[in-house]
Amino acid sequence: MDDIALPEKTTCAPQESGPIPAYHRVENCDVEVPRPAALIIFGASGDLAYRKLLPSLYRLYKNRMLAEQFFILGTSRVEMTTEQYRASLYDAIKVALPRDFDQAIWDKFAPRIYYSTFDYGSLESYTRELADLLPKLESKHQTTGNRIFYLAIPPTVFEDVIHNLGAAGLSREDKGCSHLVIEKPFGYDLASARKLNRLVHTHYKESQIFRIDHYLAKETVQNVLMFRFANSIFEPLWNRRYVDHVQITASETLGVEHRAGYYEQAGVMRDMFQNHMFQLLCLTAMEPPPLFIADRVQDEKAKVLRSLRRFSSGEFNDHISIGQYTKGTINGREVPAYGDEPGVDKQSATPTFAAMKVFVDNWRWNGVPFYLRSGKRLASRRTEISIHFKDVPYSMFPDSVTGPIAPNVILLKIQPEEGMSLFHQAKQAGTKLCLNTVEMKHDYPRGVALDAYEWVLLDCMLGDHMLFMREDSVELAWSALTPVLDALESDKVVPLARYAAGTDGPAGALDLLRKDGRSWRPL
Numbered sequence: 001m002d003d004i005a006l007p008e009k010t011t012c013a014p015q016e017s018g019p020i021p022a023y024h025r026v027e028n029c030d031v032e033v034p035r036p037a038a039l040i041i042f043g044a045s046g047d048l049a050y051r052k053l054l055p056s057l058y059r060l061y062k063n064r065m066l067a068e069q070f071f072i073l074g075t076s077r078v079e080m081t082t083e084q085y086r087a088s089l090y091d092a093i094k095v096a097l098p099r100d101f102d103q104a105i106w107d108k109f110a111p112r113i114y115y116s117t118f119d120y121g122s123l124e125s126y127t128r129e130l131a132d133l134l135p136k137l138e139s140k141h142q143t144t145g146n147r148i149f150y151l152a153i154p155p156t157v158f159e160d161v162i163h164n165l166g167a168a169g170l171s172r173e174d175k176g177c178s179h180l181v182i183e184k185p186f187g188y189d190l191a192s193a194r195k196l197n198r199l200v201h202t203h204y205k206e207s208q209i210f211r212i213d214h215y216l217a218k219e220t221v222q223n224v225l226m227f228r229f230a231n232s233i234f235e236p237l238w239n240r241r242y243v244d245h246v247q248i249t250a251s252e253t254l255g256v257e258h259r260a261g262y263y264e265q266a267g268v269m270r271d272m273f274q275n276h277m278f279q280l281l282c283l284t285a286m287e288p289p290p291l292f293i294a295d296r297v298q299d300e301k302a303k304v305l306r307s308l309r310r311f312s313s314g315e316f317n318d319h320i321s322i323g324q325y326t327k328g329t330i331n332g333r334e335v336p337a338y339g340d341e342p343g344v345d346k347q348s349a350t351p352t353f354a355a356m357k358v359f360v361d362n363w364r365w366n367g368v369p370f371y372l373r374s375g376k377r378l379a380s381r382r383t384e385i386s387i388h389f390k391d392v393p394y395s396m397f398p399d400s401v402t403g404p405i406a407p408n409v410i411l412l413k414i415q416p417e418e419g420m421s422l423f424h425q426a427k428q429a430g431t432k433l434c435l436n437t438v439e440m441k442h443d444y445p446r447g448v449a450l451d452a453y454e455w456v457l458l459d460c461m462l463g464d465h466m467l468f469m470r471e472d473s474v475e476l477a478w479s480a481l482t483p484v485l486d487a488l489e490s491d492k493v494v495p496l497a498r499y500a501a502g503t504d505g506p507a508g509a510l511d512l513l514r515k516d517g518r519s520w521r522p523l
């Protein structure tokens with residue numbers, strides 16, 4: 001019976017006293033407000049904390065989506081007092097949220113923020129400083145023992161921190177929950193991901209672990225399953241009988257920015273494909289789960305990853321194109337080549353672009369290609385999934401009048417626009433026989449949606465794993481990608497092409513589709 005039992009969920013203990021709203025209302029829906037909790041951020045002086053985590057927490061607080069009994073303890077190796085940390089956050093949040101910033105809210109939010117300089121490698125920092133400080137703050141803020149440890153630190157220190165948290169007894173859930181949130185990258189390849197999973201499981205149960213893929217928390221990524229499974233008209237068509245192919249694009253105009261140290265090791269495959277791109281593929285290709293709960297959804301995603309076809313050695317060039325940007329112009333601004341970016345080796349062979357043609361070998365998708373592409377410094381910033389349907393079986397309209405009939409496309413827009421469109425044919429008004437492609441669409445109004453990090457923070461406090469990666473998904477994604485990485489990096493079976501910044505990527509990527517008689521949606 002074990003395999004059909006509902007999975008275990010660690011719920012944080014409810015507050016002991018004091019009225020707090022259990023729900024926050026958004027239009028006609030309730031959004032659950034997390035229980036009282038302490039959020040301990042490792043890497044609190046880093047870029048992610050300043051740009052994403054603290055601004056998101058501020059906005060959640062402002063919108064009354066956090067419990068009143070709540071505090072943040074930032075830790076990092078940088079020497080700083082709590083006062084200095086608050087002052088630096090004040091500036092950072094004002095820059096990150098110019099329109100949302102409100103002095104009166106900040107005055108109430110700031111006293112919930114603390115900072116402690118920390119030596120990640122020293123067990124004493126955990127057994128003495130953290131174990132001493134936490135109960136004092138918890139009693140002051142009445143957070144009832146629920147703790148969320150958020151690792152916004154480089155992977156090189158994951159091991160020390162996880163090991164020491166466990167050794168100091170901080171992974172135990174005696175009084176409340178103890179959740180561990182781990183930022184990507186989760187591993188470097190299959191072997192390292194397995195090793196990290198083993199380490200985490202020495203101290204934590206799977207239900208305590210939250211592996212982040214912030215793409216899953218984007219509003220319209222969450223919408224993919226609603227769109228597919230809350231409508232009866234699309235799903236009957238969502239298979240090899242009607243779908244010609246699928247395209248998934250995540251194109252950025254940004255370059256490597258100040259992250260060369262990480263990116264030089266990762267490249268686009270580890271940075272975008274192992275996680276974000278494969279997760280988008282899973283949501284598009286998966287079967288309907290019996291229940292919309294995290295574990296049942298994860299089960300279906302795992303099946304998609306298991307069904308990904310492995311390439312044989314002679315096939316890589318027909319299925320993959322990789323490239324690196326050279327200098328060019330983006331939005332009228334000259335930008336340097338990847339090799340000239342700060343911290344990048346001039347001879348670097350790190351790909352900043354990749355396109356892949358993959359197949360999901362199962363009954364639903366047999367023979368339908370999924371084309372995935374992602375890259376930095378491309379012509380535009382756009383993330384989308386498009387489902388391209390087959391041609392009409394027979395056209396009764398003369399080609400000479402209408403031209404070939406463009407096939408239907410369903411477009412799931414993830415960013416910068418958020419929404420979905422159905423492109424179909426319609427008669428052009430005022431003509432006897434002229435067809436045009438027209439668009440039926442729903443766009444989410446800007447500013448209503450929660451930011452991906454707001455969702456991630458809410459859900460790790462609520463103990464909901466829907467927007468996080470389960471152990472098996474991480475390993476299955478690595479197991480699909482690791483042979484590809486070996487072929488690209490050790491055997492160099494696919495040449496690294498160059499593409500000028502501000503373009504659509506290397507010619508090889510266009511050829512992937514051209515050879516199949518198809519073309520990419522324009523960027």
Ligand code: BG6
Pocket residue numbers: 252254271272383
């Ligand atoms: C991150 C990658 O996970 O996602 C970055 O490490 C990338 O390289 C970013 O720029 C893209 O995220 P978004 O939300 O801006 O599309």
